[in-house]
Amino acid sequence: MGLAIIANIMAMALLFTSIYFLCTLFIFLFHSKPPLPPPGPPPLPLIGNLHILGKLPHRTLQSLAKTHGSIMSLKLGQVPTVVISSSQAAELIFKTHDVVFANRAKTEAYDYFSYGFKGIAFAEYGPYWRHVRKLCTSQLLSSSKVEMFGGLRKRVMGSVVKSLEKASASREIVNLSEVLHKLTEDLVFKMTFGSDSNKDDAFNYMELVQEGMALAGAFNIADYLPWLRPFDLQGLTRRLKKCRKAMDEVLEKILKEHEEAHQNQKAEKENGESFIGILLSMMDQPMDLHGHDKQHVIDRTTIKAIIVDMFGAALEANAIVLEWAFSELLRHPRVMKNVQDEIESVVGRNRMVEETDLLNFNYLDLVVKETLRLHPAGALIPRESREDIIMDGYFIEKKSIVLVNSWAIGRDPKVWSDNAETFYPERFLDNKVDVRGQHHQLIPFGSGRRRCVGMQMGLVIIKLVLAQLVHCFDWELPHGISPIDLDMTEKFGLTVPRAKQLLAIPSSRILQSSCRLVSQICYD
């Protein structure tokens, strides 16, 4: 009996010792070693990995990901950075942990241009951003507003076709890059400030926007080594302050002109038909349109910040996608002919394309998707982590920059097969992958809470401009350049445009009289 008790006690002691040992082992294994950050190239002291990015960072990062993986760590100066290079990893950022990655890294340039992050694109995730975003989607970019600006798009296109007709008659070489940029500028300026805007204001504002874009796209060392900021080594702070001040003066002047016109009841209709008019008509109202949140009110600064953001986002992305789409069509005459044949089968040759025709252009849809796959205007989608997180077994610390390499994801051979680098719109014939952010292998407009708010507007502009210009004209490369030799090099900045201007010769292909008739209607 006594022996049995001793044996029991010993067995219990052994059991407790084993449990204690296992617990200690468990704690040691899982708690003493916190998860590590994702793998990546070793950083240098101070500059981190800045020196390896090169002139085309989206390409460098794509090739680094082949060694280090699709969730990769970098150090940009002193800022921890995570680069995402596969659709599965993108899904973790945009869907699984969307709230954690719903911020954007702040830069000095955006601080100046967005009046201290009061716009939409760089506002801190939270109630303010939510109100501004709702305001933009419901009041400026809803389906009915996209439709409302249809008349403006028609007028602007009419004028472009008219000027290209002249070039066609004299077999002139046209700088298509310039035509597409000017067309987008005209469209976006009139959409933002109204069709009757003062020409001098337009000119001054555009000049400043160009300077602002260059400054926002410039590599600012102080964003990565913040302690250098007071020294302004690159002179960027001085230029940013000057540009912001001048831009604010032009914006104030435009605002006052609109307010006066509104008071004189001269431009009631006009005001309602531009972003600035719509926003001014809501001045001093709560941003939360239901009125639950009285804390945030639409004031002058909010209006200016929204205008600057919307203007920049719409201008740059549309022009660049159009430029790449044209480049690919010129490089692939077979695809160009297919697009022209499709449009002709719906529209004929006796009239110009109308916006209502766009729904019937299925092949054009494939061409636009394929362009956005190979040339997403924002190659690296910037986000920032709002808190420490363990993702896919890796530790990502709060305030890490997250760069989703949508350019690399669109060219991933594991998703897009061996011909991933080839422009081949037919790949989407049996593939239901869409550009709207539901499928993370194709994310030209981003995805999740902070996906692009102007997607619908952007797609209408791109499809309409492409359809009009390839329906009205045949296009030929100048100086006997063969399509396959067309230079497709890129440059990197805020977006990834062509490095060299795109030149081509137009020749009219639809009845001159119908073209002229439409341009006259548009301009009379």
Ligand code: HEM
């Ligand atoms: C083809 C044209 C366009 C492309 C490729 C494009 C692409 C993008 C991308 C990649 C983002 C980041 C999304 C993310 O973080 O998930 C974005 C955001 C944004 N886009 Fe666009 N965009 C286009 C047109 C437009 C237009 C026409 C407008 C406005 C009129 C616009 C306004 C914005 C704004 C305001 C944001 C910031 C949204 C936020 O942070 O909440 N975009 N766009």
